[in-house]
Amino acid sequence: MTRAPFLSATLVPVLLGGALAARAGAFHGGLFTLALVGALALHVAANTWNDLFDWKSGTDQANNDYFLPFSGGSRSLELGLVTERGLAITAWTSAAIAVACGAAVAYFGTPWVLAIGAAGGLLGFCYTAPPLRLAARRGLGELAVALAFGPLLVLGVVTAVTGTLALVPALAGLPLGLLTANILLINEIPDAKSDAVTGKNHLVVTFGARGGRAIYVALLVAAVSSHVALVVAGLVPAASLLALAALPLGARALWSLAKHLDDRALVAGNKATINLQLAYGLLLTLGVWLG
Template sequence: MNDKIKSVITCDLDGKIESLSEGAQKLFGYTEDEMIGKGRVSDFSPGQIVLGHVVNWLNESVEKGEWEGDTVFLHKDSHEIPCHIKITPTKGKEGEHIGYCGVTTPLIDKTPDEVRPNISLMTKIFTWLVIMRLPFLTATFVPLLVGAAVANFLDYDVSWGWLGLTVLGGCLLHIGTNTANDYFDHTSGTDEANYNYMVPFSGGSRSIQMGLISSRGMLIVSLVAFALSAVVGVPLIQKAGMDVLWLGLIGFASGFFYTAPPFRFASRKGLGELLIGLNFGPLMVAGSALVQTGKILPEALLAGIPIGLLVAAIVYMNEFPDHDGDKATGKNTLIVVFGPEKARLGYVFLVVGAFVSIIIMALNGTFPKLSLIALPAAYFGVRAIQTLYKYYNDRLLIPANAGTINMHLVTGLLFCIGIWLG
């Protein structure tokens, strides 16, 4: 390799590549057409180096004006290149921070192992957190807790041991769903066509694209998680009856085939969002109460309505940045069907519907009036709506993505407390 090659790459704050010098094209093997406006600077680094080091390097470059050091980069053909890089923040016309510039030279007298940054144990653990998308398991915790609260409200004894086993089974189903969706979004080309994803809210986990795990490995994780959920389900079925099995099968089928052929529910013009709302709302709340009571309670199905609407709102909000990639690969989400601008109103309906349903159920006596303590969480929804209407096609949408997750979590926990104590 020519040691006189100098690569200069600039990117925006999301890492999306804005310019690629001739030296960069020679060093990494990509053309401008392949990368500008499409690729990310993370495409040039092994995934665990991205997770464990790159963010720190970027932050230090902002704090100190630059960061400089040796590392390993990846060529287009996946072979490793030992390099020296200097990172500096780039500024806009008014001096605002708008991105980064990396100047890279190959180290012909070094091997990749000599310059490879250390991968800590915490980074290795974090890798699996990313692969399985564990932070999103709050979407499982909340409805299962609400289901237990409904059982308690109706004077059934709640067993914490059985609740714990229910949560474990639900989480395994959720992990199986997450990893299956990543696998099939990869094989369909959806994630590869998605240039506008916003980590960690949209575009999947990016674990396959970052090289954290192979596509085959991702599928294996999914199948193992589903299999373990079935094992956990056996004692739950023995306790509460065959209805647990039917609910579990619905969860498996709708989760696995959310992006898997031949059904690809996520591409069925609203069916995917509907299934998510039902699974993580009425069905999961009812399933949790079923384990405690041995019955599918109408009150549990009703309690799942606001929870399901807010889970659907999370997915709905996260589909805005994915619009272009989804549309290009035939993944017809509601955002693709209506277009991002018109689809904003759908988010308003989901949020308003969730909180109106809580009010109705409290006022008509289905649940205690103390359940109205969940209403202040609507603040997150109001802020998210304001952000969505202004930045629906911009990276500044991120606070709305995060706010929707917070709204679901806080609303669900307060609703649970209100039902339990009421």
């Protein structure tokens, strides 16, 4: 029910933030550990809130076309593995752990992390929770994911570790945020029919599977272009372009989107998109560390 395989979407930006802090000569192992645990806990909370509110809205019950474990939620409620109360307890316990980590960082470091963490928590909660239900608002859900798993998360880690609020970490997180938004986007394709029935009007429901595919391509191009622009501007080291070695995974995902947009063989593209975010982010982090 926590959808642990997706936690790499949080782990990679946290590692990038740690590398940027080390590059600035201000790495603190204790504060980094608190930031890591807090970020992972908040992601678990967001995943379980997502399951809970998608269940309450009827979205997951209406979905028979999901690709486990990539779309359709965790199915933990549908399969009777947990109750609504148990899911809510998991979500709020995870959120409490995140708050405790944030409070510790604020005490030993800077209170700025509380504001950044609160922003991330609100995006995670409001993604599927009414009345905002960002996931149903024609692109706001995808935007929330791109911000939360890119600029906001990298900025939060660097701020937690260094005690300094700066623009560069947020910009450095943009490529990862865009790649993570593509994980969401390709996972929306098999869910689109049932999501439309329950009013979850995300980008694929709004523009159709082919429109979603075009947006996927645009986000992938934007992720790479923004990374190259950061290097050209001297904001991240040229060694970070090592991440481009992960792009064959992007090509694999694009092939799946071209050939299997309307059938279950698309699952290979779902896998490739997750692996692309992971590999690209790890290589980007390594390049920042080496550079």
